[in-house]
Amino acid sequence: MHCLAERSGSGKTSILRVAAGLVPPTTGSVSWAGDEITGLLDDLVTRRRRAHVGYLDQGGVLVSGLSALENVLLPAVPDRRTRQLADRARELLDRLGVGARAGHRPERLSGGERQRVALARALLRSPAVVMADEPAASLDRASADAVIRILRDLADDGTTVLVAAHDPVLIETADGVTRLD
Amino acid sequence: MRLRLVLREAASGLRRNVSMVISVVLVTFISLTFVGAAILLQFQIGQMKGYWYDRAQVAVYLCTVNDSGDPCAGTETTDDQKAAIQAQLDSDALKPYVKNVQFEDHKQAYDNFKQQFSDSSISDYLTPDLLPESFRVQLVDPSQAAVIVEAINGLPGVQSVDDQRQYLDQIFAILSAASYTAVGLATLMLVAAVLLIATTIRLSAFSRRRELGIMRLVGASNRFIQTPFILEGVFAAVIGSVLASGAIVAIVQFFVRGYLRQALGATSTVALIGVGDAFIVVPILIVVGVVLAAASAGFAISRYLRV
Numbered sequence: 057m058h059c060l061a062e063r064s065g066s067g068k069t070s071i072l073r074v075a076a077g078l079v080p081p082t083t084g085s086v087s088w089a090g091d092e093i094t095g096l097l098d099d100l101v102t103r104r105r106r107a108h109v110g111y112l113d114q115g116g117v118l119v120s121g122l123s124a125l126e127n128v129l130l131p132a133v134p135d136r137r138t139r140q141l142a143d144r145a146r147e148l149l150d151r152l153g154v155g156a157r158a159g160h161r162p163e164r165l166s167g168g169e170r171q172r173v174a175l176a177r178a179l180l181r182s183p184a185v186v187m188a189d190e191p192a193a194s195l196d197r198a199s200a201d202a203v204i205r206i207l208r209d210l211a212d213d214g215t216t217v218l219v220a221a222h223d224p225v226l227i228e229t230a231d232g233v234t235r236l237d
Numbered sequence: 238m239r240l241r242l243v244l245r246e247a248a249s250g251l252r253r254n255v256s257m258v259i260s261v262v263l264v265t266f267i268s269l270t271f272v273g274a275a276i277l278l279q280f281q282i283g284q285m286k287g288y289w290y291d292r293a294q295v296a297v298y299l300c301t302v303n304d305s306g307d308p309c310a311g312t313e314t315t316d317d318q319k320a321a322i323q324a325q326l327d328s329d330a331l332k333p334y335v336k337n338v339q340f341e342d343h344k345q346a347y348d349n350f351k352q353q354f355s356d357s358s359i360s361d362y363l364t365p366d367l368l369p370e371s372f373r374v375q376l377v378d379p380s381q382a383a384v385i386v387e388a389i390n391g392l393p394g395v396q397s398v399d400d401q402r403q404y405l406d407q408i409f410a411i412l413s414a415a416s417y418t419a420v421g422l423a424t425l426m427l428v429a430a431v432l433l434i435a436t437t438i439r440l441s442a443f444s445r446r447r448e449l450g451i452m453r454l455v456g457a458s459n460r461f462i463q464t465p466f467i468l469e470g471v472f473a474a475v476i477g478s479v480l481a482s483g484a485i486v487a488i489v490q491f492f493v494r495g496y497l498r499q500a501l502g503a504t505s506t507v508a509l510i511g512v513g514d515a516f517i518v519v520p521i522l523i524v525v526g527v528v529l530a531a532a533s534a535g536f537a538i539s540r541y542l543r544v
Binding site: 076098106107111113 | 242245249447448450451452453454455456457458459461
């Protein structure tokens with residue numbers, strides 16, 4: 057588990073997006089497991105990201121109009137695998153403590169619940185790398201601690217976790233920290 | 238879930254931008270009606286050309302005593318000269334071009350004139366000898382009239398040779414100009430429609446930029462993200478196209494086959510287009526509407542595919 061740390065506006069989110077292949081770097085290159093992705097076709101990078109990277113965006117944004125369970129299943133939609141992954145989606149929601157909220161729409165969930173649903177979405181396809189942008193920023197202390205614990209458990213189970221954060225507890229929890237000046 | 242998600246997103250976009258969608262529908266409707274009208278006008282011109290060109294004759298007018306100038310010099314065409322002209326028309330050189338020849342003498346010319354101008358007092362001042370005799374030559378291929386004109390013009394006793402197609406060409410040139418004007422207006426309106434569709438889709442994408450971002454994050458392909466927006470533009474354009482198609486069918490049914498036919502009179506020989514022609518135009522309008530909307534919506538949304 058590695059943390060990109062510094063105050064807001066220092067470029068943490070930009071680095072995370074470049075690392076996730078969402079934005080091409082202006083200079084340098086990005087490699088995943090030794091394979092350079094810079095310069096590859098956007099669709100190819102998107103397919104690889106879908107298979108290997110789970111991305112948790114800042115604030116845990118969910119698609120309104122879809123239930124929590126449907127939001128978790130979104131990464132399965134492009135491959136038409138929603139039925140196969142429905143059980144795993146429910147299991148993830150249970151594990152993250154929001155199983156009882158599976159049928160609820162985002163507007164009926166609290167900030168912490170939305171963040172955990174968004175995390176379940178990032179974990180649906182058992183990615184090798186989870187990238188999380190300020191996962192605890194908009195949460196109360198108890199919810200933030202719960203999310204940090206989940207990320208720590210993931211790292212302990214062998215998933216690579218890259219987080220951008222300025223939360224001191226999260227920075228403490230990380231195995232390594234890169235501070236951006 | 239995939240199809241439901243795409244349709245849900247498209248419906249959401251349409252709901253959020255109702256006024257813009259109505260504008261797209263109206264602009265598409267008006268522009269495609271112009272396109273349809275231009276195509277129908279071309280059909281009408283084609284039909285009239287086919288009908289009238291087949292009936293266009295070459296008229297060989299003979300001299301009368303009243304033609305004082307060249308080439309008649311006040312002398313009536315003699316029987317020998319008429320025979321020479323007839324012989325020339327029957328010659329081997331002209332035979333392949335000529336379908337039939339009718340001779341119209343002074344009396345027949347006078348009778349025809351009186352019939353054509355029955356509601357005018359001008360025929361009261363005419364006498365048969367004032368109207369020239371003529372050979373009415375119907376051609377196998379009316380576009381070959383120049384051959385007859387060249388062969389007959391200048392023969393003794395010929396006052397003038399008249400290719401009636403030249404009068405028709407003027408009428409068709411006016412109709413074609415009207416058709417091209419409709420095409421020009423249609424093009425301008427279509428450009429407006431394309432820009433309006435692009436703006437509407439951009440607004441729709443802007444209002445859903447967070448959801449677009451999520452779809453990118455979860456690894457949805459560009460095509461998958463684009464589809465709801467393209468459907469949104471296509472949906473509005475299809476409604477506009479269907480309205481334009483209805484307008485085109487109504488124009489033919491009620492204006493051309495109803496009002497125009499009545500105005501021209503039951504005995505009119507003008508061949509008018511029918512509802513069948515309008516139904517040929519309908520799929521063209523729908524295809525043009527759908528393709529333009531899909532292309533402009535696809536182009537407009539492409540810039541929002543970067544998170």
